[in-house]
Amino acid sequence: AQSVTQLDSQVPVFEEAPVELRCNYSSSVSVYLFWYVQYPNQGLQLLLKYLSGSTLVKGINGFEAEFNKSQTSFHLRKPSVHISDTAEYFCAVKETSGSRLTFGEGTQLTVNP
Amino acid sequence: EPEVTQTPSHQVTQMGQEVILRCVPISNHLYFYWYRQILGQKVEFLVSFYNNEISEKSEIFDDQFSVERPDGSNFTLKIRSTKLEDSAMYFCASSEFTVVAFGSGTRLTVV
Numbered sequence: 001a002q003s004v005t006q007l008d009s010q011v012p013v014f015e016e017a018p019v020e021l022r023c024n025y026s027s028s029v030s031v032y033l034f035w036y037v038q039y040p041n042q043g044l045q046l047l048l049k050y051l052s053g054s055t056l057v058k059g060i061n062g063f064e065a066e067f068n069k070s071q072t073s074f075h076l077r078k079p080s081v082h083i084s085d086t087a088e089y090f091c092a093v094k095e096t097s098g099s100r101l102t103f104g105e106g107t108q109l110t111v112n113p
Numbered sequence: 114e115p116e117v118t119q120t121p122s123h124q125v126t127q128m129g130q131e132v133i134l135r136c137v138p139i140s141n142h143l144y145f146y147w148y149r150q151i152l153g154q155k156v157e158f159l160v161s162f163y164n165n166e167i168s169e170k171s172e173i174f175d176d177q178f179s180v181e182r183p184d185g186s187n188f189t190l191k192i193r194s195t196k197l198e199d200s201a202m203y204f205c206a207s208s209e210f211t212v213v214a215f216g217s218g219t220r221l222t223v224v
Binding site: 032034036042043044045046049051090092094098099100101102103104105106 | 117144146148154155156157158161163168169171204211212213214215216217218
């Protein structure tokens with residue numbers, strides 16, 4: 001079975017600062033990796049995905065993530081955050097042969113002026 | 114952009130009552146899912162549905178839960194006899210293959 005650990009439950013940053021949200025996963029088989037964002041009172045929106053190929057993937061809103069197989073990590077980064085990036089961010093993993101997504105606990109990103 | 118639609122957005126029900134949560138997945142998607150998120154906790158997988166049958170279910174998805182695709186567009190989750198601990202946000206989702214799109218959720222409150 002797969003599992004996901006998001007190492008920080010809350011990350012406060014100032015506007016225009018860089019940010020990294022950390023995610024580690026565990027699985028005995030090949031996986032796909034995802035980051036979803038949840039704005040207050042809304043559903044889950046896909047930010048980016050790693051399916052195969054280049055380990056650096058770019059998503060919406062200027063976010064990117066790097067898949068590191070040896071460290072089983074998929075950290076999310078943005079070089080300069082905006083107030084509007086304040087939201088909960090979820091890392092998720094899916095076995096390539098399976099149907100379920102397994103989510104991490106989530107990281108609340110708060111961008112302060 | 115096509116999206117997964119869920120109704121209602123909020124539902125309050127009395128303990129022991131049956132509740133049906135409704136969803137319209139994206140039209141060309143083949144796989145359908147239900148997830149739930151208890152307040153303050155992580156998003157948890159309940160069930161996946163493909164080709165008119167359950168393809169996978171979690172340990173949470175016990176006999177009080179059922180899913181149905183009653184026609185070509187709707188996908189429903191039924192909870193037969195609700196308990197207080199069923200209070201959560203329930204997300205419907207669908208996918209063509211790998212990438213899963215989520216609806217905005219139905220907040221279920223059991224009183």
